[in-house]
Amino acid sequence: MSYQHFAGLYDRLMEDAPYDMWVSFVNNAIESYSNGPASSLLDIGCGTGEISTRLAQIGYHVTGIDLSEEMLAVARGKAEQNGLEIPFYQQDMRDLNGFTDQDIAVIFCDSLNYLRTTEDVKTTFQAVFKSMRNDGLLLFDVHTLYKIGEVFSEHTFALNDEEISYIWECHPGEEEGSVYHDLSFFLHIGDAVYRRYDENHFQKTYSIETYTSILNEAGFEILALTADFTDRTPVETSERVFFVARKKA
Template sequence: MAYAHLASVYDQLMADSPYDQWLSWLEQVWSRLGRPAQVIDLGCGTGSIAIPLSKRGYRVTGVDLSAEMLAVAYTKMKQAQTDVTWVEQDMRELSLPPADSVISLCDSLSYLTEEEDVQQTFQRVFEHLNPGGTFLFDVHSPYKILHGFGDNTFTLCEDEVSYIWQCFCDPVRLEVEHQLTFFLRQPSGLYQRVEEEHFQRAYQTVQIIRWLVEAGFEEISVTADFLNEPPANTSERLFFVAKKTRH
């Protein structure tokens, strides 16, 4: 999974995503725990979080595994007349100068489908934070995997892009396979068919907290669905805040 075909239409498909709410959540947390000067955005995609943060005065490094997504992000950055450093890198092997905060939003960490990958990423993030730094991220909840995706099929039919999105859920692993078939309109008026396959997995909240503690984090808190309230059984998106203490 590297968003090879999806990159060109990703922003169109995500047009209704609540980026303003993600940005507000970040700044609410930072207002309590300290405003960072340097921010690393893991799984930055096309820069829809990194670019607005840069416009607000943060020094941002956007990290993504997809060169295609980063190419779109670079174009958007130029149009926004701001400056973000883009790095093509696997978050499990993060290797950058340290930052005051590491963020990973839009359920990017849910693409880590093995427990060892999550643990390794948490350790790399901890090592890349300055003392007192914060780690802010969101993931899909088990409820979202089982009931939001499940074994459902979703469709979209528009002039420029249409898709058939089939989900196949493994309830034991809390993992979903997304099989995506896109029909992209070409300049000729004909449609190109492309296919992508994505996997996402949820983990129990207690597991994630344990892995954060094992990596060295403290002052860990969990909320859900942009509400700043503890998760409920039917919460779909879990928000985690963890801190690297100064000692």
């Protein structure tokens, strides 16, 4: 997914996103499951670098990967502003190049849900496998089928703010677990003048069993499954599932 106009607006719209909770998830997973020190971290689908920056600030050696050059431009500026040296590369998560022996790989903020097929997910996990050291940890989260089907599909969300407003319509896709997001943004540029930007996004998710099967086939073992930024086991109405997986030697 290449965010176009959205990249420049993303951080303003995501001001209340629970970034620190993702960071806590990383720290807790490493403390609980890492075999040995964990320093090098590959942030896949890093977007504007908000999580990358937070992880680098607490001592991880972070490398950020994203498909959108527009998002990466924001991430680079953010790292520079914070006095951090974080390398950011434009790459497809299905075809990672130049990385070996990474201690940790993370794919957060439903980045995996932009992959359209199970083959894409499998290819991504295989690419991550090749980039990691033996016993390295892969940490990621995805939308649940419940969230795609019940929370998103056929619902409209809106924000009316002085600086920026949006209308966000969600329409079910042709396949189970898929949804189209049609977004219109209105950015205040002076007096009573607003500039409109339109974005169309597609997301897809699968059952926990499907992700588990693909992970195992790619060479990972699952260590933990939790839901919604808690330590609780996912239930039918969970909206986001978190995986902790280890690369098998």
